[in-house]
Amino acid sequence: MKKFSKKLNVQLIAETFKSFGIDHIVLSPGSRNGALATHFSHHPDFKTYSIVDERSAGFVGLGMAQQLKKPVVLCCTSGSAVVNYYPAVTEAFYQNVPLIILSADRPEHLVDNFDGQTIRQKNALDLHCYHSTQLTEDESTQSLTENLGLIKKAVRNSIQNSGPVHINMPFSEPLYEFQETIDIQFEEFKIPDLAKENDEIDDEKLIQKWNASQKKLVLVGMQFPDEKLNEWIKKLADDDSVVILTETTSNLHSPRFFNKIDSVIFSLKDEILEHLKPEILLTVGQNVISKKVKSFLRNHQPQEHWHLDEFWQPDTYQCLTEKIQINSIEFLEEFVPKIIQQKSQYFNDWNSIRKEKEIHQNEFAENQTFSDFKAMEKLVETYPENAQIHYSNSAVIRYAQLFSHSDKNSIFCNRGTSGIDGCTSTAAGAAIVNDIQTVLVTGDISFFYDSNGLWNPYIPHSFRIILLNNGGGNIFKIIPGPENSGVVETVFETRHHLSAEHLAEMFGFEYKKVENLDQLEDVLEDFYAISEKPKLLEIKTSEIDNAKIQRDYFNFI
Numbered sequence: 001m002k003k004f005s006k007k008l009n010v011q012l013i014a015e016t017f018k019s020f021g022i023d024h025i026v027l028s029p030g031s032r033n034g035a036l037a038t039h040f041s042h043h044p045d046f047k048t049y050s051i052v053d054e055r056s057a058g059f060v061g062l063g064m065a066q067q068l069k070k071p072v073v074l075c076c077t078s079g080s081a082v083v084n085y086y087p088a089v090t091e092a093f094y095q096n097v098p099l100i101i102l103s104a105d106r107p108e109h110l111v112d113n114f115d116g117q118t119i120r121q122k123n124a125l126d127l128h129c130y131h132s133t134q135l136t137e138d139e140s141t142q143s144l145t146e147n148l149g150l151i152k153k154a155v156r157n158s159i160q161n162s163g164p165v166h167i168n169m170p171f172s173e174p175l176y177e178f179q180e181t182i183d184i185q186f187e188e189f190k191i192p193d194l195a196k197e198n199d200e201i202d203d204e205k206l207i208q209k210w211n212a213s214q215k216k217l218v219l220v221g222m223q224f225p226d227e228k229l230n231e232w233i234k235k236l237a238d239d240d241s242v243v244i245l246t247e248t249t250s251n252l253h254s255p256r257f258f259n260k261i262d263s264v265i266f267s268l269k270d271e272i273l274e275h276l277k278p279e280i281l282l283t284v285g286q287n288v289i290s291k292k293v294k295s296f297l298r299n300h301q302p303q304e305h306w307h308l309d310e311f312w313q314p315d316t317y318q319c320l321t322e323k324i325q326i327n328s329i330e331f332l333e334e335f336v337p338k339i340i341q342q343k344s345q346y347f348n349d350w351n352s353i354r355k356e357k358e359i360h361q362n363e364f365a366e367n368q369t370f371s372d373f374k375a376m377e378k379l380v381e382t383y384p385e386n387a388q389i390h391y392s393n394s395a396v397i398r399y400a401q402l403f404s405h406s407d408k409n410s411i412f413c414n415r416g417t418s419g420i421d422g423c424t425s426t427a428a429g430a431a432i433v434n435d436i437q438t439v440l441v442t443g444d445i446s447f448f449y450d451s452n453g454l455w456n457p458y459i460p461h462s463f464r465i466i467l468l469n470n471g472g473g474n475i476f477k478i479i480p481g482p483e484n485s486g487v488v489e490t491v492f493e494t495r496h497h498l499s500a501e502h503l504a505e506m507f508g509f510e511y512k513k514v515e516n517l518d519q520l521e522d523v524l525e526d527f528y529a530i531s532e533k534p535k536l537l538e539i540k541t542s543e544i545d546n547a548k549i550q551r552d553y554f555n556f557i
Contacts, residue, residue: 003178005039008139009147009169011184013102016151018045019186020159022071022100024433026061028054030077032117033104034175037075043182049432053452054081058088059414059422060456062097063429066224066412071098071158078105079117082124082168087421092164093128094416095222095286096311099164100155101125107137107172121168131157131165137172144184161311201324201331207338209304210280214344216242217278217302219293221285225251225410232332233257233284241344243278247289248391248400249415253407258350261290262401263357266554273300276350281305281319284328286312287415289401360557361402370517372399372468372546373553375539376441378520379466383409384437384528390430392423392442395546396468400441402553420446424453424465431463437528438462444469448498454507463534464527465509467500471542500538510535 005011013036017023025040025048027033040046051057054076065072076082082103092099106118126132133150136143151167158165210216218236223229230252237244237256244257258264265273277300286309288294297317306322307313308331313323324331368374376399383389383406391397391413405411414426423446431438440463447467472495504511510533514520520539527537 002042002180003038004042004180004182005035006177006179007035007171008144008184009135009137010035010039011182012144012147013135013151013167013169014039014043014046015182015184015186016148016155017073017100018043020071020155022073022155023047024061024064024068024072025049026051026057026064026072026074028052028057028074028076028081030081030104031175032078032106032171033075033102035171035177036102036104036169038176038178040075049456049458051456053455054084055087055421056425056450056452056455058085058099059091059425059450059453060429060432061099062088062092062095062414062422063426063431064433065092065097065099066095066426067430067434069224071100071155073100073102075102076104077117078103078121079119082121083119086125086128087417087419088425089125089164089166090128091414091416091419091422091426093130095414096162097164097416098158098162100158101129101164101166103166103168105134105168105170107170108134123166124168125164125166128164129166130161130163132168133166134168134170137170163311201326203331203335203338206306206322206324207335210335211340211342213279214241214342215277215279215346216282217245217280218242218282218284219245219288219297220250220252221247221283221288222249222413222415223251223285226329228329229332230254232329232336235336236332236339239339239341239344240347241342243347243350245293248397248405248411249287249289249413250285251410253405256347258354259404260361260402261293262554263361263557264350264354265296266292267557268353270299272353276300276353278302278346279304281317282308283316284308287418288316289397289413289415357557361553364553364556368549370515370520370541371544371549372470372541373402373549374517375468375520375541376400377403378517378524379441380405382524383439385409387437387439387528388412388430388434390423390427390438390440392440392446393418393420394443394446395470396441396443396446399550420449422450422453423447424450426453427465428453428456428459428463431460432458436462437464439464439466439528441466441468443467444471444496444498445494447500448496451503454503454509459534461531461534465534465536467536467538469498469500469538469540469542470544470546471495471497497542500536504536508533511538512536513538513540515540 061072061074135147154165281302301319305319308324380403385408427440
């Protein structure tokens with residue numbers, strides 16, 4: 001028997017979500033949201049997922065919305081539950097992933113009166129949401145009409161800005177009154193045009209400057225895989241006065257692109273960097289991982305910096321001159337056909353350095369034995385075709401930056417806020433909805449920190465986790481500073497002897513451990529094969545000085 005909530009506001013919000021095509025609801029168990037949870041679970045037009053840990057649930061929803069490219073609803077009870085979503089909300093905000101946080105609340109008059117599980121929920125996520133609102137409990141026609149307007153405005157903001165919004169819903173008892181029918185239904189619900197209005201761009205002025213320049217550098221940050229964008233950037237690159245710098249998370253591929261930025265510029269002297277600096281810097285998209293390229297462009301500033309992105313216009317390099325706030329493909333479709341290719345040595349100057357550094361990297365890699373560096377090299381070479389790869393933050397994504405990835409693999413990493421807190425959960429959420437093999441490559445601190453990301457029954461059997469366990473937060477031996485603290489191992493690195501074996505057993509994963517390169521090569525083919533359970537491969541490198549090997553790498557190249 002279907003059990004729909006008798007509360008009209010619950011019916012109202014569900015039917016509004018349905019009308020906008022929003023159908024994925026991540027629920028975290030609680031009593032105050034019981035009417036919402038029950039109603040969504042019985043409603044035939046919604047897919048519901050129960051994730052106990054709200055912090056993990058937030059990132060699971062993020063991974064889903066990232067793949068679906070439409071809002072996913074996170075629904076929780078009152079109190080600390082809603083603020084446990086905050087890490088995922090901040091990541092969604094800076095990564096432009098649409099989430100709708102739907103928090104149940106105590107009646108407003110109980111706030112700050114020491115009623116159980118009651119905090120100041122209204123606007124609690126406001127600093128990192130594109131819209132926050134609170135509905136009224138009243139069920140009069142006027143109040144329902146007003147609530148409908150508030151819900152629609154929140155949903156529109158999430159879609160137009162491709163980001164998080166927060167809807168807070170107070171509930172008075174009784175909470176668990178149900179019926180077999182839905183009283184509020186929309187026979188015809190006209191969704192307004194949700195296209196984001198773009199700024200008018202004077203591309204003629206930009207074209208004149210572009211065509212007059214002999215040195216143009218295009219730096220592409222984090223991007224969702226997009227074949228059209230890849231083709232337009234390739235056309236930009238077909239010009240010797242243009243150099244394209246990409247990263248692993250740019251999801252762009254061409255022999256003309258420079259895809260390993262750090263290995264190219266790391267050891268270059270200031271006079272060479274000054275020669276390589278562009279006249280025009282065009283940055284596209286979002287966060288750039290490489291601190292070295294940020295330092296290069298801040299210390300050797302171009303005459304012009306244009307940033308092209310639909311949502312953000314950050315002055316990352318402290319020299320921003322043009323804000324091109326429009327969809328990247330729409331802009332390039334108009335811009336690229338007007339380009340006049342220039343005779344220039346700019347590409348060749350960069351490319352000669354790249355070729356030299358490539359020789360050095362190959363020589364270095366050939367002489368390395370088992371380590372995080374060598375394991376990552378082997379992993380990148382052997383990813384299954386068309387698998388989606390998720391990297392955790394910290395050392396893992398930095399190792400990934402050192403190797404060329406296949407254009408058959410799409411790459412994701414939570415670089416909005418660059419935290420380790422939800423990497424496993426995000427990959428799990430993506431795997432649940434994307435229908436392809438999803439591989440998470442993670443470090444040990446990130447993995448153990450977010451182990452609740454495995455605490456849900458929806459993870460597909462094709463999901464794979466590769467755990468690089470070097471026994472601590474090795475990143476703090478790589479980045480400058482912590483090694484001078486005197487407490488790098490006890491405070492920063494937090495050395496440990498933990499293994500993932502028991503977690504794998506508890507959460508129903510097949511488990512393998514390898515401790516040398518031969519073992520790794522032997523297990524990889526079978527590791528990706530079809531199975532009746534998801535799999536976890538632990539690569540143990542804790543007895544190896546991985547930080548020294550990475551420092552040696554950069555000294556060598």
